[in-house]
Amino acid sequence: MNQENYTILGVEETATDDEIKAAYESLKAKYNEEKWQDGEAGNQAARMLGKLDAAYQEIMEERAEQAKSTSGPGAFEEVSNAIKSGDYARAQSILDNFNERSAEWHYLQSVVFYKKNWINESKKQLEIAIQMDGENTKYRDAYEKLKAQSDYKKETGGAPNVHADPASGDAQMGGNWCSSCASMCYTYLCINCLCNLCCSCR
Numbered sequence: 001m002n003q004e005n006y007t008i009l010g011v012e013e014t015a016t017d018d019e020i021k022a023a024y025e026s027l028k029a030k031y032n033e034e035k036w037q038d039g040e041a042g043n044q045a046a047r048m049l050g051k052l053d054a055a056y057q058e059i060m061e062e063r064a065e066q067a068k069s070t071s072g073p074g075a076f077e078e079v080s081n082a083i084k085s086g087d088y089a090r091a092q093s094i095l096d097n098f099n100e101r102s103a104e105w106h107y108l109q110s111v112v113f114y115k116k117n118w119i120n121e122s123k124k125q126l127e128i129a130i131q132m133d134g135e136n137t138k139y140r141d142a143y144e145k146l147k148a149q150s151d152y153k154k155e156t157g158g159a160p161n162v163h164a165d166p167a168s169g170d171a172q173m174g175g176n177w178c179s180s181c182a183s184m185c186y187t188y189l190c191i192n193c194l195c196n197l198c199c200s201c202r
Helices: 003-009 017-034 039-069 073-084 088-096 103-115 119-132 137-156 177-200
Strands: none
Touching: 003 017, 003 039, 017 039, 073 088, 073 103, 088 103, 103 119, 103 137, 119 137
């Protein structure tokens, strides 16, 4: 990114496309008037017009390339890798740069929210993903697991397990919840058997 281009336009790198365009048009009108002045003032305005056009074009082309690189299948993989490594801030940053938000985008956003333990927000994102692609079993499986964990949490007052593996083809959340339930039920069964055994020995 060429910082000088933003300096010429008098905007920050964080400026939106509309803000950059507005600054460009304002300065262009200004220099178009000044270029008719006599002497060095007019020459300077003419030079600035050339720099202004070049700076604006470079910025917009650069942003267009960035948009392409952060909205395709490769970007989804990059988000998954960031989640897998625990870098949720980077995952969110990549997701924020997407221009088009598909069902997969909402699914990955739900995973980021889930990892932050924002269960309600995660559930809403999964619901949107399912609305956009109702045939996707990955989204439905993840939603059912999340719903089951949420119901279990309400019943027990405990916190749901968080196990996500974006690299796998399985749902990325709640992988070990069922095994935890099975373990708890087995423990309860053993205690119950022991109680019955004690009673029968009296």
